[in-house]
Amino acid sequence: MEVITSVESMEQKVKELKDSNQRIGFVPTMGYFHEGHLSLMDYSVEENHVTVVSVFVNPIQFDPGEDLDVYPRDLERDKDMAKRRNVDIMFCPKAESMYPENFRTNVSVKDLTEGLCGASRPGHFDGVTTVVTKLFNIVQPDKAYFGRKDYQQLMVIKQMVKDLNIPVEVVGCPIVREADGLAVSSRNVNLKSKEREAAKILNKSLEYAKEQIDAGERDPDKILLLIKDKIRSEPLAAIDYVEIVNGDDFKKIDRIEGKVLIALAVKIGQTRLIDNMLLTLADKE
Ligand code: PAF
Secondary structure, eight states: OEEEOOHHHHHHHHHHHHHTTOOEEEEEEOSSOOHHHHHHHHHHHHHOSEEEEEEOOOGGGSOTTSSTTTSOOOHHHHHHHHHHTTOSEEEOOOHHHHSOTTOOOOOOOOSTTTSTHHHHSTTHHHHHHHHHHHHHHHHOOSEEEEEGGGHHHHHHHHHHHHHTTOOOEEEEEOOOBOTTSOBOOGGGGGOOHHHHHHTHHHHHHHHHHHHHHHTTOOOHHHHHHHHHHHHHTSTTEEEEEEEEEETTTOOBOSSOOEEEEEEEEEEETTEEEEEEEEEEEOSOO
16 A cells, blocks of 8 residues: 655646546545444445545644544554555645645535534534545545545535536445444544443434334424433433434425434533434325
């Protein structure tokens, strides 16, 4: 596996790959790999000639006071894991080369970024879309792989790619979970042992909501209450948001039907975790 740390060397490498008609698969990450990242790498390796994985903890997608400083990092561990997954190139640029002193551009997607995580993390999605645009321009992938745990991020990036005619296919991949249902996340490593136990409440509350919907409940307000009560039964959990919205445009709904997203963000101790469930129900029953 080749490790590239400068933007210029990555651009040169991409030129060589394009000249030899290699199809590039791309997995953008902030590192500290877990099974979710590894599954994205597997999809890319399977579907492309060359797989590039970027590791860049993007400072502009963290609000002041968020966990940028304690975001887990271990490049040597990441290199080892990516190599074992048959990744061809790991791209690890420095913040100074991604954002030199006179950097002045912001890429922003409207509407889709306003609710859910966008409401509690102002500026977050502008940071994501700006860095992803830069990474797409540098790596010029044919396909790029994102996890559905960050469902809002996935939809925002799909919208951006469509609106800006960026020539890449954005592929959304399934959420990977621990045996007890907790969605894998780099942030899970920051959970102390009691918090790790408590974190199970995210998935448990989503599963509980699904049971009620499967049993016929269609009132989003009732389901929201049930989810919130369930989360509040866990003393270490503090709700950031729980929302039930249309799965395409994230607008509020007054009846659970069609494509529905149940999304939540919960703080367990100091660690903010997100999870979601996407349901497709028959429109009329
Ligand atoms: O999902 C992530 O890890 C990040 O938001 C991304 C897409 C790599 C952009 O920094």
